[in-house]
Amino acid sequence: MTLRRASSGNNENPIAETEEIEGSMSLRWRLALLSATLVAFAVGVITVTAYWSVSSYITNSIERDLEDHAEILLDRAKSPGFYANVETEIDAFGDYARGVRVALIPPGWEYVIGESIALPEADFLNQKEPGSLLISTTVERILVKRDDTGAVVVLAKNMVETERQLTTLGVILLLIGGCGVLASILLGFVIANEGLKPLAKLQRAVEDIVRTDELRSIPVVGNDEFAKLTRSFNDMLHALRESRKRQSQLVADAGHELKTPLTSMRTNIELLLMTSKNGGHSIPKEELDSLRHDVLAQMSEMSDLIGDLVDLAREERTEVLETVDLNQVLEIALDRIESRRLTVNIDVSETVQWEMQGDDFSLTRALVNVLDNAIKWSPEHSTVRVLLTQLDNETARIVIDDSGPGIAESERELVLERFYRSVSSRSMPGSGLGLAIVHQVVHRHGGKLVVGESDDGGTRIIIDLPGEPIRSRFENVDD
Template sequence: MRAPWALTRSASLTMRVTLLSATVVLISVGLMAASAYFVVYRAMYNEVDRQLESRADGMTALAKSGLLNERPQALATGTVFSTNISLALVRPDGASYLIGEVPFEDAEKAVARSVNAPGQHNQSLRTLANQRVLARKLDDGNTLVLAQSLLQTDRVLKRLAWVLLVVGGGGVAFAALAGTTVSRAGLRPVTRLTRAAERIGKTQDLTPLPVTGNDELARLTESFNTMLRALGESRDQQARLVADAGHELRTPLTSLRTNLELLMASTAPGAPPVPASDMVELRSDVLAQIEELSTLVGDLVDLAREDAPEVVHEEVDMVEVIERSLERVRRRRSDVDFSVDSSPWYVFGEPAGLSRAILNVLDNAAKWSPRGRAIEVSLRQIDLSTAEFTVADAGPGIPPEDRELVFERFYRSTQSRSMPGSGLGLAIVRQVVVKHGGTITASQSHLGGALIRMTLPGHSVPVEPSPVVVRQ
């Protein structure tokens, strides 16, 4: 058997709101109805008791004056005249005067046998056989028993109970209806979001939803629209990346295919001989195109890895990263000098991504620097939790209008199109820096070339945190 709360969880939100509102109203109406019934019940019974006490007080006064023994039957009849009260007057000798039906059982017999203390009257008051019965010992030795029927009182109380039940049931039904109506009206934006999500899953249509009002559901719709815009931008970026990658790959692949066909044709039987200088140049072109393709594919792989949902973050020594990157760059450009000024700095991040970013910046500077000129590399702490990494070269620099665009994927300025490269290097750098909470800008250096400035959050001493898998 399933627990009640499990059944509630399986119900729709509208049904839960309806059940909640109906339950709250049911409890409230039930408490109010019970309180009202109890108050009326006590008031009506107190009124019956008051009437009995009033008549008993009158008979007590007559007994005290001695008149009751002189005319007991006449006085008893006058006491209950034109009322629904029955009376029994029991004398000490056992004789009694009865008007109506009066119960006389153990409680009343005990009062009749009792002896009053000075200034007090022994009595009992109870409900018996749908009657309210009062027995009192009088001063003259007689015992007065009064009984009032409760039929009329019970009839009124039953009518009151039915009225409260009908009104309460109507209130609960109205609350359930109102809860259903309000929940459906309030959850209409959620229904629209659900339908929109289903529509997006089927049609890939990312059209934003209309926002009405300024409540929590309106903010939920705005957040959903923000997500749709982010999905649209991501899809556009993905499509642009695929298109740009296809365009960038097409040119070197076409050139490589042409050169390979020439090589194959030159070695075919009966083909005219190709001069040795042309063969050397052709082989050099093939190797250069293969290297260009390798670089482009590697950059695309790096971009895909940076977009991966999970990466391992650990403490990275940036000085060590810079030194390793410089060793690789120096092997490719031994004719360029590097002036390095670095201070200890540790970043909690992804080692491969940070290494790739530093290497790309240094590679870019080495590619544009003239032979024999120095490249200044600096890593210094600028505040308690931030360090600045700068690379200044003496190359042609970056035009002001291109300084923001150079960090876009596949962007290549006019002067760089004659140089080898994929246009992805600085895009990878910015992606890595932003994911690590830093910034990157391009400007002109004092050497006349480009100045790439990166900021990275971290600390100047190692804290050796445990590696953490970070979900992007």
């Protein structure tokens, strides 16, 4: 019986839902909404700023007008005979300042001439010093001003109509802003369609490549970001073409190289089967033993060839690099080649402490291949000479010399190619992949491999690898 835990609706992940929504939204919608958001923000800022600017300007203008009117009336009050006809003067001033209620308290008087205006802050009237006071109520702006004679002018401006106009202005600005946002959405779609045409063209080209499986380059138009993206995509297609070409070449070469030993092995096995059916009397014992030896040798040759092919395919992949002690790698390679020495000596005359970033497994296999070739081609009782030196502060050099027949100068570049075998080595067993694998390993590590001639006419393999000397732990200690 299987128990299942019921999932609760409260365990939903809102972040995942948001990512799903964003992932399902087309790029055109994203650009349009982004432009609409930016325009809405800009329109909002402009609308608020415009409304605040207009409202402040109108309010300040009204307050300046009240201040000017108060100055005019107080100056008029200083004229001779003003207070003899004060009520007439107030009426005349009311006709001049339309929409403004006027009240005047002459110096030393206890009552007010003109309109009856209620003041929220009446303490100002009891003061003796000149000055002014601006009071804002829900419906009026009130200015109280006293001059040096003690006369007080009170002016009141009704703000109901002004507030209504400002409200209307705010609604108009809001409508204009909304229309601007809608227009920005439509304009965003137009801009997105025009701006994404190169991307749509690239998408169609990619779909055509997927459909036809032809890795042909895409034409590049212009020098903008889409052109750079197309160039990068073409570089990727070039790398894919090269990878496919290498894979096809590897399969073709492997098939060609495996065909010959397979054919010979099949023939020899058929002869052995025929011999076993006839009781082993049709072929002499010496020839039968030679036939069995040939089958085993061909099986060994095929095994070596398949191993080399696997190594070559492995080198096509990118390995994880780490710090490698090159001296230790050389020692491991020498230990592995120990059983293959037979009557050939190996002389390691000089080594340096060197470290580099690389793959120790690949480097060890490469050195084993070089040493194995040197031993195989060296005559009996000869010496293979190995040298590890520091070329400069950034490069170490490994030199391996043998005393064999050497490689002709015209073939020294060719032996680094896959499956190529020099004329003198075609009678010997081998796949022609050893030095190709070494060259590939060295090249992948940023190094260089050169095939030359040793001092006694044999083959010299020179391998230059980057890195740096291993510093002693005592070098960093102050004297």
